[in-house]
Amino acid sequence: MYLEHIDGPADVRELDYDELDALATEIRSFVVEAVTKNGGHLGSNLGVVELTLALHRVFDSPRDLILWDTGHQAYIHKIVTGRRDGFAHLRQEGGLSGYPSRAESDHDIIENSHASTVLAYAYGLATARDLEADPGRGHIVAVIGDGSMTGGMAFEGINNLGHSGRKVTIVLNDNGRSYAPTVSKLGDSLLKIRANPKYMRRQRELERFAVNLPKVGTVAERGISATKAAIRQFWEPPAFFEDLGVRYLGPYDGHDIASVETALRNAAQFDGPSVVHVLTQKGRGYAPAEADTVKYMHDTGSIRPGSYTAAFTETLVKLGEEHPNLVAITAAMPDSTGVLAFSERFPDRCFDVGIAEQHAVTSAAGMAIGGLTPVIALYSSFLTRAIDQVNLDVGLLGQHVIFCLDRAGVTGDDGASHHGVLDMVLCTKVPGMTVMAPSSYQELQVMMSDAVTMCDGPVSIRWPKTTAVFVEEDEVGYGLTARKARSGSGDRVCLIGVGKMLAPALEAAEMLADEGIDATVWDPRIVVPLDPDLLEDAAGHDVVVTIEDGFRQGGAGTGIETALCDMEADCKVEVMGVPVMYIPHAKPDKILSEFGLDAQGITATVQRLLS
Secondary structure (H helix, E strand, O other), X not given: OOHHHOOOHHHHHOOOHHHHHXXXXXXXXXXXXXXXXXXXXXXXXXXXXXXXXXXXXXXXXXXXXXXXXXXXXXXXXXXXXXXXXXHHHOOOOOOOOOOOOOOOOOOOOOOOOOOOOHHHHHHXXXXXXXXXXOOOOOOEEEEEEOOHHHOHHHHHHHHHHHHHOOOOEEEEEEOOOOOOOOOOHHHHHHHHHHOOHHHHHHHHHHHHHHHOOOOOHHHHHHHHHHHHHHHHHHHOOOOHHHHOOOEEEEEEEOOOHHHHHHHHHHHHHOOOOEEEEEEOOOOOOOHHHHHOOOOOOOEOOOOOOOEHHHHHHHHHHHXXXXXXXXXXXXXXXXXXXXXXXXXXXXXXXXXEOOOOHHXXXXXXXXXXHOOOEEEEEEEHHHHHHHHHHHHHHHHOXXXXXXXXXXXXXXXXXXXXXXXEOOHHHHHOOOOOOEEEOOOOHHHHHHHHHHHHHOOOOOEEEEOOOOEOOOOOHHHOOXXXXXXXXXXXXXXXXXXXXXXXXXXXXXXXXXXHHOOOOOOXXXXXXXXXXXXXXXXXXXXXXXXXXXXXXXXXXXXXXXXXXXXXXXXXXXXXXXXXXXXXXOOOOOOHHHHHHHOOOOHHHHHHHXXXXXX
């Protein structure tokens, strides 16, 4: 057993290649076991085992910085940097994060859980190093891949790095989710030449010599350059990177440690930015992952029967049958967001734009202008990457684009970056946007249909990751109206439970009834625009408590409070929601309970207000 003796990068450097192969096998078994037990990202990490070992053999982390994009590829990096034991509590409260974490280790300098940002980080860090603001810093290595190259920020970063000439080693992990050039025998030979720093230095000396030749120097230099360009264009991969000023090396077999090591050592000797292109197999070494041709077991999540996502999937296909102009857009997540069934039924009407949320939103605006009805399926936390486009490209133009936001509210195991606690604050501030929050499986289905047929401008429908509530037909609202879920006999307390928070509000009402306090409970259904009947009824109570699974400041409750204030209602209003903070990973119910967003917390709040 080699894995049990790996306590830091130095231990990996002591092994020969046969021992490294054995270690790679042990690591894969270890990761499969940990992810099977605790959940997390599997396929992407199984694909970078050898690449990670090579990186830590060539570079001296943390003096040299190894940056990961996306961060869900960093499990092996965590193992190599001394966090093996933490995998027993991967993604559990107080345990190891599923992404790089500055709080965990000096080997993690960024917390990169979203995609396409690492090259911007690398540019900034290289600038600080070159201006000697970060003394003693060595190489900066940015690993990008698993689809991250489809994001616009990645191209902006490459352009800036090439223009600046700052020394950064980019590792393009190509696992079939990004650009893959062809290779030929001559291309292999040229690759070996161009990856050799000694050869490249001699080439530059030859070019300088040619330029200085009497009378024919300029012509000779142009001849050499033209010959190089012709060979490169004909035999080598497209020179996209080099046209931007970034030296390209590759592609290499990302599972051949010796080959990758050589490439990385050569790249580290060049001045300026360089990219080392490695080909890896997502899910490598684990048969179920290799056989999963859709996700390669990217993660262990799936659409559960009875979930809100399942309700969305079912309804989207039905609406697609009824409305031929309905189209669906997703950003590299057709399976997780629930549009896969729609894409199989209507392949010409479903568009996966890659990890490019900004492009997704603006292209949806264009589709709407052209007469289509676009449905954009995103995680709540990913919509915030494109809020400017939501506001100015969709909202300002008043276009009928339907944003379907999965994983809204506190999500749990993936931590601070994945809690969907901002969408309601932001979407309610887009003029003309209708914001919907379903409280049940059936409500989501009704809202989807209403969003298509009853709305003209932008619409946001947000739902949680948790299991959906199933209700009877008479417990489902309609149109743009609120629904009174419980009629209290008095005028003391009105509870307004937004979306999934209707359930704990109803439970709290039963607890209050046991104490002689008969509360009215409303399901607002539509957060914007608010139903006047809801506001009029709430205004007649002594105490109004709003409960939402999102930031308390500026969200749904704030809107209700403002509306009641504008009415000069004589009632005390308490807005309950998530405090404005970065929330660590834990189970959603535990987090909500700690914030008082459960039946007990709501009951205690009402008792405090009445006292």
